[in-house]
Amino acid sequence: MCLAIPVRVNEVINVDEAIVEADGIRKLVSISLLDDVKVGDYVILHVGFALNKIDQQEAEKTLALFAEMAEQK
Amino acid sequence: MKYVDEYRNGDLASQLSAKIHHLANAERSYRFMEFCGGHTHAIFRYGIPDLLPSNVRMIHGPGCPVCVLPMSRLNQAIELAQNKQVILCSYGDMMRVPGSRKMTLLKARAEGADVRMVYSCSDALQIAKDNPKKEVVFFAIGFETTTPPTALIIKQAAAQQVGNFSVFCNHLLTPSAITSILESADIRAMGALMLDGFIGPAHVSTVIGSQPYEYFAREYHRPVVIAGFEPLDLLQAIAMLIQQVNDGRAEVENEFARAVTREGNRKAKKHVADVFELRKEFEWRGLGLVPYSALRINKSYKAFDAENRFNLTTTRTTENRACECPAIIRGVKTPRDCSLFAIGCTPENPIGSCMVSSEGACAAYYSYGRHYEQNND
Numbered sequence: 540m541c542l543a544i545p546v547r548v549n550e551v552i553n554v555d556e557a558i559v560e561a562d563g564i565r566k567l568v569s570i571s572l573l574d575d576v577k578v579g580d581y582v583i584l585h586v587g588f589a590l591n592k593i594d595q596q597e598a599e600k601t602l603a604l605f606a607e608m609a610e611q612k
Numbered sequence: 613m614k615y616v617d618e619y620r621n622g623d624l625a626s627q628l629s630a631k632i633h634h635l636a637n638a639e640r641s642y643r644f645m646e647f648c649g650g651h652t653h654a655i656f657r658y659g660i661p662d663l664l665p666s667n668v669r670m671i672h673g674p675g676c677p678v679c680v681l682p683m684s685r686l687n688q689a690i691e692l693a694q695n696k697q698v699i700l701c702s703y704g705d706m707m708r709v710p711g712s713r714k715m716t717l718l719k720a721r722a723e724g725a726d727v728r729m730v731y732s733c734s735d736a737l738q739i740a741k742d743n744p745k746k747e748v749v750f751f752a753i754g755f756e757t758t759t760p761p762t763a764l765i766i767k768q769a770a771a772q773q774v775g776n777f778s779v780f781c782n783h784l785l786t787p788s789a790i791t792s793i794l795e796s797a798d799i800r801a802m803g804a805l806m807l808d809g810f811i812g813p814a815h816v817s818t819v820i821g822s823q824p825y826e827y828f829a830r831e832y833h834r835p836v837v838i839a840g841f842e843p844l845d846l847l848q849a850i851a852m853l854i855q856q857v858n859d860g861r862a863e864v865e866n867e868f869a870r871a872v873t874r875e876g877n878r879k880a881k882k883h884v885a886d887v888f889e890l891r892k893e894f895e896w897r898g899l900g901l902v903p904y905s906a907l908r909i910n911k912s913y914k915a916f917d918a919e920n921r922f923n924l925t926t927t928r929t930t931e932n933r934a935c936e937c938p939a940i941i942r943g944v945k946t947p948r949d950c951s952l953f954a955i956g957c958t959p960e961n962p963i964g965s966c967m968v969s970s971e972g973a974c975a976a977y978y979s980y981g982r983h984y985e986q987n988n989d
C-alpha cells in the first residue's frame with residue numbers, strides 16, 4: 540500500500556501539476572507537495588502525488604557505499 | 613528503471629550477504645523487525661531470508677494499512693456504500709477485504725452499491741464535481757504516505773466549495789504503532805529481548821523524516837535504520853543494524869538518504885497539520901486500541917468529515933480466537949504457529965489481518981516463504 544515508484548519529471552505544467560514518465564508510461568501527477576520541481580528531476584510518486592525528490596548525489600553515495608561495504612570483509 | 617535497477621544487482625547482493633555473514637556474531641542471535649508491509653513483501657519477493665545467516669531473523673511487523681484497519685471501520689465504509697445517495701470511492705487495495713459476514717466492497721457493488729475504485733483521491737473529488745446530486749465519500753486509508761494527498765484534497769474541496777464531497781478518514785500514524793509494539797505485554801514478558809532493532813519505513817519516512825524515530829532509539833535503546841524498498845537497500849540496512857548491535861549503539865541511521873531527510877517533507881506535514889488532529893485512540897486490527905495513533909479531520913474542515921455528515925453504526929466485531937496475528941505482528945510467533953494457516957486461512961479467504969493483503973506476514977509466507985521455512989526445519 541505504501542509502495543511508491545521513482546519517476547522522471549518530463550514537463551512542469553504549473554506549480555501543481557507535472558507530466559512524469561516511468562518505463563515509457565507518461566502520466567499527469569500532482570506536484571503540490573513539493574517546491575521547485577524541474578524537468579529532469581526524479582520524484583517518488585504515490586497515489587498520483589509526488590511525495591519527495593530523489594537526491595541524485597545521495598543516491599550515488601549509497602551505491603558507492605554498497606560497493607565499499609561489499610569489499611571490506 | 614533508474615533508481616530501481618541499480619539497487620537490484622545480484623552480484624552486489626551476494627557480496628553484501630557475505631558481509632552480513634561476516635559481521636554477525638555466531639554467539640548471539642539478531643531479531644530485527646521491519647515495520648512496513650512493503651518491506652515484508654520485498655523481503656519475501658527477493659528471498660532475503662536465504663541470504664541471511666540463521667541467527668539473523670526478520671520479524672514482520674504490522675505495517676500494512678489495509679491489514680490493520682479494524683473490521684468495524686470497513687463495515688462502516690460498506691454501510692456508506694450501501695446508502696443509495698452515496699458514491700463511495702476507495703483505493704483498490706480495500707475492495708476485496710472481507711468485513712463482517714464476509715461482505716466486501718466488491719460484493720456490495722455487485723449488489724447495486726455505487727463503489728468506484730480510484731487511483732488517487734483527486735479522482736474522488738472529480739467524481740463529486742461530476743455528480744452534484746450525489747454524496748461522494750472518499751474512503752481514506754493509509755499511513756503518512758497517503759495522508760498529505762487527502763489533506764490537500766480536503767482543502768481543495770473547501771476552496772472550491774464542493775459541498776457533496778466528504779472523507780471517511782482512517783489515516784494512521786506509524787511511530788505510535790511502533791511504540792505500542794515495544795510496550796506490549798508480550799514483549800515485556802519476554803524481557804524486551806525479542807527485538808534487537810527496526811528497519812524504518814521508506815516512503816512513510818520521505819514525509820515524516822527520520823527525526824520521529826530518534827525517540828525509540830533513545831527511549832528503548834533500539835537501533836533504527838530507515839531503508840529503501842529494493843533488495844540491496846534491505847541488505848545494507850540489515851548490515852548497518854548488525855553493526856550497531858555489535859557496537860552497542862542505538863541510533864537512527866538513514867540508508868534511504870536519496871529520498872529521506874531528517875526533517876521530511878515540510879510542506880506535506882504542514883498540509884496534514886492544517887486539516888487533521890490526533891484521535892485519542894484508534895483500534896488497529898491485531899494491536900487493539902493504540903493511543904494517539906490515528907488522525908481525524910479537525911474543526912475547521914468538519915463539514916468534509918463523513919463521520920460528521922452521516923450517522924454510522926458502530927458494530928462490535930470479534931476476531932477468530934485461533935488467529936495468531938496479534939502475536940505475529942509483535943514478533944512473538946510466526947505464521948506457522950497458527951493452526952489455521954493455509955488450511956482455514958488463505959489469501960482468497962483471509963481470517964485474520966496478516967492474510968488480508970500481500971503485504972501481511974501470513975500472506976507473504978503463503979505466497980513465497982512457506983516452502984522455504986518447511987525445508988529448513
Ligand code: SF4
Binds near residue numbers: 934
Ligand atoms: S494464518 Fe490467518 S488466522 Fe492464522 S494468524 Fe495468519 S491471518 Fe491469522
